Amino acid sequence: MSKRTPSDNVGNDTPVPAIPALGQGKRGEEGYLGYLLRQASAAHRLRMERAMADVGVTLPQFLVLTMIRAYPGVSNADLARLALLTPQTVSVIVANLERSGAITRRPHAVHGRIQHIDVTPEGLALLEACRKRSGGIERELLSGFTAEEEQIVRRWLVHVAMLGGENAQS
Numbered sequence: 001m002s003k004r005t006p007s008d009n010v011g012n013d014t015p016v017p018a019i020p021a022l023g024q025g026k027r028g029e030e031g032y033l034g035y036l037l038r039q040a041s042a043a044h045r046l047r048m049e050r051a052m053a054d055v056g057v058t059l060p061q062f063l064v065l066t067m068i069r070a071y072p073g074v075s076n077a078d079l080a081r082l083a084l085l086t087p088q089t090v091s092v093i094v095a096n097l098e099r100s101g102a103i104t105r106r107p108h109a110v111h112g113r114i115q116h117i118d119v120t121p122e123g124l125a126l127l128e129a130c131r132k133r134s135g136g137i138e139r140e141l142l143s144g145f146t147a148e149e150e151q152i153v154r155r156w157l158v159h160v161a162m163l164g165g166e167n168a169q170s
Contacts, residue, residue, distance in 0.1 A: 037160070044137070051133040055126065060085060062130045064093045065119060068103060069127055073116035075108070102126050 020027050027039065048059045057065075060083070067082045068074060074082065080090040094117060097103045102123030108114035119127065142150055 044141075047137050048134055051137060052130050055129050055133070057126065057130050060089065061093055061097060062127075062134070064090065065097065065102065065123060065127045065130070068117050069119050069124070072118050075114050075116065077114075079117065097123065 022028075022039075026032065026035065031039075045059055048062070052059070052062060063083045064079060064085075067079055071078070071082065076090055076094060077087060079094070080087040083090060085093070094103065094105070098105060100122075101120055103117055104120050105115040105117050108116060145153065
């Protein structure tokens with residue numbers, strides 16, 4: 001898509017609205033919360049992907065590694081729920097991470113089809129490299145906010161997630 005400006009309307013009777021700059025109009029504080037969340041999410045994802053490109057890790061891979069580290073032994077199904085990804089996507093990510101040596105799988109003691117997933121020492125090193133790259137972005141997200149304001153933002157984001165989460169009423 002190209003950006004359109006009022007000057008694009010020369011010789012045409014149909015008015016062309018100017019698209020506001022980021023942070024202005026509906027793209028700013030006047031905007032709908034849902035749109036602003038999506039805009040913020042897209043901007044954050046792009047920054048994270050750029051930050052980790054040199055180590056060859058995608059944002060979904062970073063998220064999966066982070067969740068495996070936080071919840072050792074997690075299954076693919078639980079990992080998909082934690083990472084907010086489809087089971088099919090998680091299966092591909094897990095297979096690629098296992099092939100690279102970042103994770104290992106072991107069979108469940110009772111259920112033959114369920115496998116537990118753990119981060120290897122190589123995976124921990126990769127995760128640390130990703131965290132170093134993402135840490136500055138995380139700090140920038142919080143710059144200008146007090147600790148109390150940060151807690152309000154965190155509480156609100158959790159509230160939004162819970163409204164549409166696993167236990168939400170339809």
